[in-house]
Amino acid sequence: MFMQTLPGFRDFLPEDCAKRNYIFARWREVARRYGFVEWEGPLLETVELYKKKSGAEIVDQLFNFTDKGEREVALRPELTPTLARVVAAHEREFKKPLKWFSIGQFFRYEKQQRGRLREHFQLNCDIIGEAALAADIELVALCIDVLRAFGFTERDFVVRISDREFWTDFLRERNVPADRWDEFLQAIDKFGREPREKTAEKLDNLAEPVFATLKSGGKSEKLGKLVDALRGRGLADFVAIDIGIVRGLAYYTGIVFEVFDRAGKFRAIAGGGRYDNLIAQLSDGAVSLPALGFAMGDVVLGELINEIPHAREAMQEAITIDRKIDIYVVIAKEERRADALTQVQQLRDLGYGVDYPLTPTKIPKQFQTAEDLGATIAILYGDEWPQVKIKNMATAQQELLPHDRLLAHLQALPSLSS
């Protein structure tokens, strides 16, 4: 009991943490390429913020509680309400459109299942203040490029794109009152995931035309333009129009998309879309800005990286290189420890990663540690003093050098770049 995490939570041992950081680094790097800037919100917010967006049912899925100041608070289940809050409070300080991304942890009290824990990390990318389709295109391209950065190709994943407006137009033409649209959209969203009869029952006399549309595929000029634009960027093979994608959340207003592995083995890797009314809704009309965004979690993404050999190998290679140490200092004579440590300090000041044995250790064991740590070179302090012996760990070549020329020598080595 003591030894374990709470159910659905993870410890990140060094290997796990390196994988997590690998994911974060790629998320951050590609967002930066797209000119997105990073921000972050608090992990705890008022329950009210989530109720306002998603209704009272959301509370069943929250880690919520009453704090010692009698506030109803919750560990954040998603970032969008916080984003709306922050943008509404600060929008005048920034030129539009905002292109913001964030990497952080989120929490849901849910039944545990594959690819779904009670916490996960998410990349959130949002564009605020731009109504044009160009923003949707930019966002989908970013989502694709984030996944390409892990080595995934168009054979590994697909972005299924749809348009909520296609369905709201469809319902309007059939004189369905606007206050019942959500109910129909939810039913269409569940098509294929629940028995056909159940969906048919919910859709009532619209079941036939909906099923026919889902079968034939809907026509949407907007979706055509979006795919054409992605084709111009060489990204068309990564997307498919799938009018059956509606997304469960009520607040989407236009283009929506979900990303799946091609083999159909995992849950959605990412999802998002346009939510033009949400900021106004959450700020009680104080601020109204068109907006769109997507989120990508680390858990399903991690499973897909493990599944696809070239992505897994790219990750392993990156984290192996990242964890290598530059220099291992071998203390062959304890009389030389103080001299060695003076140089350890100088080497670290130059930015090298340097390790050494804290206590007297047999020389072969020290070299073994140097190898285990992936040291590029070992420097031996022993009988040769005031010379030191430098060993290239890859080639096993050794050379002797006066200790006072060591720093200059290392800074000229191409294999060591700090």
Next chain:
Amino acid sequence: MFMQTLPGFRDFLPEDCAKRNYIFARWREVARRYGFVEWEGPLLETVELYKKKSGAEIVDQLFNFTDKGEREVALRPELTPTLARVVAAHEREFKKPLKWFSIGQFFRYEKQQRGRLREHFQLNCDIIGEAALAADIELVALCIDVLRAFGFTERDFVVRISDREFWTDFLRERNVPADRWDEFLQAIDKFGREPREKTAEKLDNLAEPVFATLKSGGKSEKLGKLVDALRGRGLADFVAIDIGIVRGLAYYTGIVFEVFDRAGKFRAIAGGGRYDNLIAQLSDGAVSLPALGFAMGDVVLGELINEIPHAREAMQEAITIDRKIDIYVVIAKEERRADALTQVQQLRDLGYGVDYPLTPTKIPKQFQTAEDLGATIAILYGDEWPQVKIKNMATAQQELLPHDRLLAHLQALPSLSS
């Protein structure tokens, strides 16, 4: 109300987030130089874990609650209990000593005051499985070098070092029973922070000898060795022996230290020490390993960076450079938008940070945005097509180039390194 965070919590707008990331990057970089590897624990743990370490009073300061599965849980107030749990569960998988660091968020339900919020980020660095003083020296040196990485010098901060064993020896010699040591250590810890009479009352007949020792400074061979070793590394000017440092937490067993700004304006910047019995205590004796560590929070550190001009300027310079975009694409003719976007994609694939106007925009405004974003170059797509105009934003020099030679040209530019 809706517009604000919960009291004691922070939104990190892009500028704040860049400062936070600047701190994280230096923490991570220096820990890496010392051969420490990163790990991370969960944000939520059982309340039991904290009670076990710190007694039932700790609960008053926790964000704790009963989850939907009837578990008593808390947002973590510190990392050490999680570290002890993880090490006890996994120690056989790793060679000792472990040198682990972690960067994460922590929570305390406290009265808000300067330098103390209800959440903060902390760097935690720990060495597990090494009893020798060499580990204490390494840890203190790391703490000093982490602060030096922000540009602080020995004129800006001091590490006050003490030894709990000095005081436990002192109490043993005076026949104070071991079960009362904590009580006396707490009283000594509070010296100077509460009225002298109050401390005297608590210390009873030991008040005189304690006050005399605090005045004269205690002698400790171990502390002498530690300072000598730091002198060998050129770090002696950063430390001062201060036998009055005891640290409030009961679990420290040897060397303890706290870091303060020289001007004495702020709360402690960092603190830590040796806790050789804690892992055994928390694991009910299953695993016993000597251990030591320190933690440094982002809030007081951030205040000190703002206070010391050269540290503040170093941060501003780093975040300004970090937020610059490489290339701004100016779309001077809308007919050229598709061509421009094809190249935007290629440039981003090469790793450049690239931005462009999502919608038709006047040319001067586009150049203004290029300047605001700190673009190194602007590339103009207009009447010159199939040539493009490249403008060096620093020198205002312009040149024309066939668009199909653009990528090769940019990759050869020394001012653009992706």
